[in-house]
Amino acid sequence: QVQLVESGGGSVQAGGSLRVSCAASGRTVSNYAMGWFRQAPGKEREFVAAIKWFGSSTNYADSVKGRFTISRDNAKNTLYLQMNSLKLEDTAVYYCAAQVPGLTWRPAQSFAYDYWCQGTQVTVSS
Numbered sequence: 229q230v231q232l233v234e235s236g237g238g239s240v241q242a243g244g245s246l247r248v249s250c251a252a253s254g255r256t257v258s259n260y261a262m263g264w265f266r267q268a269p270g271k272e273r274e275f276v277a278a279i280k281w282f283g284s285s286t287n288y289a290d291s292v293k294g295r296f297t298i299s300r301d302n303a304k305n306t307l308y309l310q311m312n313s314l315k316l317e318d319t320a321v322y323y324c325a326a327q328v329p330g331l332t333w334r335p336a337q338s339f340a341y342d343y344w345c346q347g348t349q350v351t352v353s354s
Contacts, residue, residue: 230343237348250307250324258302261327266320278335287335321347
């Protein structure tokens, strides 16, 4: 069983930066694909970014490409999302998730993820 605990959310002005972290416990997740999703009020959960096992590849939603960076520190069993040039529309609850190792990487499909954190609020104001 994997437990995921997020930290680092908060409030920031538009144009600013935030980094959210997701610490895994229970087992080593270096060979798990990991991802970030978000859900804004009244909207469905959407894909933000994903990183393949061992960090060999990344994938981003078009809306965040060039502004957000996903990374992982396997020694610390931790996933990160660095968010720069934040916009009002980035306001949402952000969730990290882990995908059990398999043959196929499904970065943007939430149903493919097996473990989820509790979520952390990110609020961008003008």
